[in-house]
Amino acid sequence: MNRTMKRLFTLLFISILIISTVTACSGKGNNEPDNPVAKEEGVSKEKNQVTFEDISGDIRGNTAPTQEQIDEVNSTLNDTYLGDVYEEVIPSDYSAYPVQGDVVLDVWMPANSNIPDMNNHLVQKQVEKLTGIKVNFITPPVGQEADAFTLMISSGELPDIIIDPGRYPGGFEAGVNDGAYLDLTDKMEEFAPNYTAWRNSDEMRRKTTVTDDGRLLGFYGIAPYSEWIWFGTLIKQEALDKTGLEVPTTIDEWYTFLKKCQEVGYKNPLNYGSTYGQIFTGIINGAYGVWDWTFIDENGKVAWGPAQPKAKEYLTTMQQWNKEGLLNRDWATADFNQRMASAISDDTAVMMDSPDTMWSYWKVQNDIDFVGALNPVLNKGDKSASTYKNFKRAGTNAAITTQSKNVEAAMAWLDFNFTKKGWELINFGEYGTVHLVDEQGMPYYPENSYIYNDPDGQPVDVTLWKYRMHNWPNIRDEHHANPLIAAKGSYSGDIRKTWTENMDTSMAMPPITFTKEEASREAELGNQLSTLRGEYFAKIMMGELPVDAYDKFLKEAQSMGLEEFLSLHQAALDRYNQR
CATH class of the missing domain: 3.40.190.10 (Periplasmic binding protein-like II)
Known part of the structure; x- marks a missing residue:
């Protein structure tokens, strides 16, 4: 039996044990009734911590991974090869994935001239496979974002999720107060455990992602550090x-x-x-x-x-x-x-x-x-x-609307961005063609990465959008994942760091x-x-x-x-x- 078959057999065996345990503990003999809402929405209420075989020895420091290793990284939620590279540990709660049922979310977001078709974006297609959540991105033509947003709000027909919800007249909080966006305060801990853990792991992140009256309105892009001055x-x-x-x-x-x-x-x-x-x-x-x-x-x-x-x-x-x-x-x-x-x-x-x-x-x-x-x-x-000072708020943010057909799935999709796997994928793109992982478990772009050697001949200021997400509601790692900073010989990061360290x-x-x-x-x-x-x-x-x-x-x-x-x-x- 080859190594791939062994792993598949192990995962199958673990899955059978988990299903058996859940059935025994929460099925027959449990006096609580089934949750019809959970069944209807296709989201399991049961939370089971997922464990994986440690593959760090195969991936860390490997400069020529096999196709089997590439598939294991890209096609599974296994994150054991990623290191704890910051002061705070990035969460790894994958109990919500893959979401069960035929889940499709509509997501409105502003246009980006460097992303011709968000629905075929390489990173988002991979997120879809790992989470089990299909997303239909709605993007207006470049230059027509403001009018399209106004028309959408005035029509009263809202998608499940809105990226950059601060476009709402009066801002993000006004959108919640007016009943366009959901107040997620009572739902965050249960349905967004990774976002909750990450924002609470640092006082500045906590303080900048909560309203004055203690409400949690949505998902903010929040970094592991205060990003360097950029201009x-x-x-x-x-x-x-x-x-x-x-x-x-x-x-x-x-x-x-x-x-x-x-x-x-x-x-x-x-x-x-x-x-x-x-x-x-x-x-x-x-x-x-x-x-x-x-x-x-x-x-x-x-x-x-x-x-x-x-x-x-x-x-x-x-x-x-x-x-x-x-x-x-x-x-x-x-x-x-x-x-x-x-x-x-x-x-x-x-x-x-x-x-x-x-x-x-x-x-x-x-x-x-x-x-x-x-x-x-x-x-x-x-x-x-x-x-200019970055208060560990980075990237963009997202709101779930009051018309969302599946709030729990919407939260699960956004929460994935704050897992260790989501941090790797969204910041660094696909393993193998775009990034590798060093001995410490930090992703990096090798010199032959598609970021720097695009098969279509696109420059880096385009590929940084093509093969990864540069501005997103996630754990944004600008200092390591921005290819313009990380490029061999680049000194743009040195300039930004000097500005930051020497200006009041x-x-x-x-x-x-x-x-x-x-x-x-x-x-x-x-x-x-x-x-x-x-x-x-x-x-x-x-x-x-x-x-x-x-x-x-x-x-x-x-x-x-x-x-x-x-x-x-x-x-x-x-x-x-x-x-």
Whole structure:
């Protein structure tokens, strides 16, 4: 009898023993009636801890697995080869799988141009096999997500699960309060044991996944750690070489550097626009304390960045830089493709973007080396700062709607993402063609991985979506599983780590939530203030308005209800601190 047959025989024998035990303990002789709901929904109420043969010796450190070994990893829930690689152990409760019965869930999610057909995504097809739950993904055309979501909500016809439920008017919590999404507080412990264990294994994860009043609304992407700062200033190494200058640290040094870049041939050296926020990146404006939006001041109170004392100094600087051509001319309107075209041109020396993105566009595709710079300061020796801080909340989140046909199966499908097997599969993709496992039980991408050698010739910034899930309600392991960071020779992770370790983030706002009454008012005021800020700051920077127009801007903001807006945020922060 070969090894495969032995394992199948062992599993069959164990299954017979389990079935016999369950029948003896909970079948005849049990006075409690059968649960007709469980039978109808196709979800077994019985929970039996699954055990597996330890195959770590076969898989760990194996660089040339056999097809038998590949099948055992990919086709079973056996996770014994995976190590405990974090401070907290990832849960491994597989008692709900495979879900019994013909279960089909409808899942709405925003479109992604890198995933042409989510229903045929390789990872999700594998999840379907392991959980026994078939999923029908509903994705609107790219660019039509907002309208499609609004139409879906207004129609009253909701799927079982919604990915990115915060699109609901007023936010995630408003969706629960209005009866669109389920409050899962009383169901989590029983039907999502892995998510429950993982979120409760760390105080920050617990605190950022519960509402102020202690409710559990859905499944949040939550990481093993606080992810590194992902956005900042990046300089072409050749620009430093041509100018003969060091990486600038102060605003004055940045001005000197950009002027020198112009002299050596970079027409518009700083690509300032950002598809992630256009004018407001928190980089230059942060040096003046004029943060993008709300932040926590030195007294622990919520403040609004655009209303800070040095705002006119910041606008004076930017108006001058724009006038002198130090910024790309289309900074207010350029889309991602325009920005990347500018990035590789001889006109640009500096980008404000993600080092992961620029590793792909600059280094991999165009052999352009680059370095990272800390956010600038006003005075030499000041501590660089950022309002970005990852509170172990990562990826996206998911809600189960009040119209779900099978709530328990929906919870089981989402809960799989928080098992050790789900962590491996969703972060690292298929075993064999995409990842292997090292001696410590940590998955990794070998050099011949499909991530880096796609049979269809796609670049890494596409394959990171094609062969794995980059943004999902799961245990997201960005530092190890992002192939742009993990690639041989990549230094994007080093840049992000340096930023994180050397910038003050004490002013960063945590993920606060608003009450139903607060949410609509906060959204109304926030939209008005955002529009006002965008119009005034952009026009002043372009020279269409004088810097003194800022005084009128501030008065209008105050008359709109700035103080009320801040009071709403302060109340929410106070409640968050008491969770």
